[in-house]
Amino acid sequence: MRRLIASLGLLIVALTALSAEPAVPGFYLDQNLQASYNPLGLQLGTKLFYRLPLVEKEGILWESTKIDIGMANSLSPAYDFIGAYLDIEPIAIFDIAFAAQFAGYYDGLGYGFHDLSGYGASFDSAALNSLPSKNATGYLLSAAPTLKFAFGAFAFADTLHITYFDVDGGRGYFYETYANCALAKSDTELYNDCYALLKLAAGIRVGLNDSILFVPSSGYRSHTIQAVGVISRNLSRRLSFYAALTAGTYLEDRYYRYEPRVAGMAGITSAL
Numbered sequence: 001m002r003r004l005i006a007s008l009g010l011l012i013v014a015l016t017a018l019s020a021e022p023a024v025p026g027f028y029l030d031q032n033l034q035a036s037y038n039p040l041g042l043q044l045g046t047k048l049f050y051r052l053p054l055v056e057k058e059g060i061l062w063e064s065t066k067i068d069i070g071m072a073n074s075l076s077p078a079y080d081f082i083g084a085y086l087d088i089e090p091i092a093i094f095d096i097a098f099a100a101q102f103a104g105y106y107d108g109l110g111y112g113f114h115d116l117s118g119y120g121a122s123f124d125s126a127a128l129n130s131l132p133s134k135n136a137t138g139y140l141l142s143a144a145p146t147l148k149f150a151f152g153a154f155a156f157a158d159t160l161h162i163t164y165f166d167v168d169g170g171r172g173y174f175y176e177t178y179a180n181c182a183l184a185k186s187d188t189e190l191y192n193d194c195y196a197l198l199k200l201a202a203g204i205r206v207g208l209n210d211s212i213l214f215v216p217s218s219g220y221r222s223h224t225i226q227a228v229g230v231i232s233r234n235l236s237r238r239l240s241f242y243a244a245l246t247a248g249t250y251l252e253d254r255y256y257r258y259e260p261r262v263a264g265m266a267g268i269t270s271a272l
Contacts, residue, residue, distance in 0.1 A: 023053040023066035023089075024271070032242075032267025038256050039180045043076040045267070047085060054090060064092050072099055078111035078177045080104045081140065096145040103140050103167055105177075107133040113168065114175040119182050119218035123175045124255050136174075138167025138185070153199040155207075161191040179213060181220055190214045195228060205230045209246055223252040224261055238271040 030047040049070025055062045072085035083101030105113035112133030116123065141164045148157040168174065170186035179189055191214070197207035206229050213222040226248025233241045243266040250256040 022063045023051055025052055026050070027272040028068075028269060029272055030267060030269045032265050034263070034265045036261070036263040038250075038259050038261045041076065041177075043074055046073045046075075047071070049085060049087075054088070062092070065089050072101065074101075076177075077109045078105060080106070081178075083139075093149050094145070094147055096143065098144075099140075099142045101140050101142075103138045103165070105134075105136045105167070107135055111177070112136075115168075116173040116175055116182050118173050119184075119215075119220065121173065121182055123180075123182055128175060136168040138165065138170075140165050140167075155197045155199065155205065156195065157197075158192070158194045161193065162188065163191070164188045181213065181215055181222065182218065183215065184217060187215070187217055190216065197228065197230070203232045209248070220254070221252055222250065222254070222256075224248055224250050226261065235268075240269045242267055242269070 027048070027050050030045075030049075032045045034043045034045060035041065047070060049068045052067045052069075054065040054067055066087075066089050068085070068087040070085055072081075072083065074081040081101045081103050083099060085097070085099050087095060087097040089095035107113065110133075113136035114123075114128055114131045114133055116131075121127070142162060144159050144161045146157060146159040148155070150156075163179075164187070165176065165183060166186045168185050172185050173182060174185055175181075176183040176189070179191070181189065183189065191211065193209070193211045195207060195209050197205040199205050206227070209224075209226045209228045211224050211226075214220070226246040228244065228246050230244045231242065235241055243264070245262075245264045247260070247262045250259055250261060253259075
């Protein structure tokens with residue numbers, strides 16, 4: 001699921017900024033439903049935040065600058081992450097998002113938290129089904145700087161996600177559902193996500209995505225390339241809709257190499 005969130009969530013943020021629309025102060029609610037295949041996942045994402053314009057200047061580099069501060073929640077059948085969220089955009093071509101969240105894993109729906117023997121342990125569906133699951137708690141800290149620009153109909157965005165996990169006491173190893181990989185219970189994962197998109201019409205972009213997941217402590221890598229389609233619409237002065245779809249294949253992965261991968265997201269953002 002980490003791929004889905006990283007690939008589509010901040011893409012919507014980046015494309016919104018690339019339109020260079022002036023930041024309007026006030027409270028906002030963003031909710032979206034996300035789903036993926038390989039790995040199979042479903043998640044409801046929610047953000048409640050206050051937006052404050054940052055630089056009071058005219059021009060394409062400054063009109064969208066802002067600070068968003070509030071709460072973010074990611075809820076799935078396997079986990080619930082909730083906590084503080086901060087996104088700072090000091091100039092239209094760059095922003096950085098931070099999060100500090102409580103992590104709760106639960107096995108009531110047959111998923112739960114799975115202990116692993118080490119980085120090399122199997123975590124395919126058969127291996128996980130043979131392991132006992134349990135409830136567990138912890139926290140995660142993340143930072144995600146994004147570089148982005150637009151030239152005519154072309155848009156580019158690249159985000160490096162840095163996430164630190166400390167769960168279940170910090171000792172041992174576990175299957176990290178959020179990223180579909182093996183981690184130590186106190187560990188860091190890196191995820192770089194790059195988009196090149198072409199505007200076909202107002203609110204419609206298509207293009208390519210290249211993404212790499214890397215766990216520095218183990219050397220684990222997973223690499224995908226995908227076609228992307230994005231649509232966004234203002235339904236009213238205070239309500240907007242967005243949706244994104246990706247489809248492609250894994251170039252490198254322990255279990256999914258050359259297998260297809262599909263992910264989608266649909267959501268709304270409302271000014272309160």
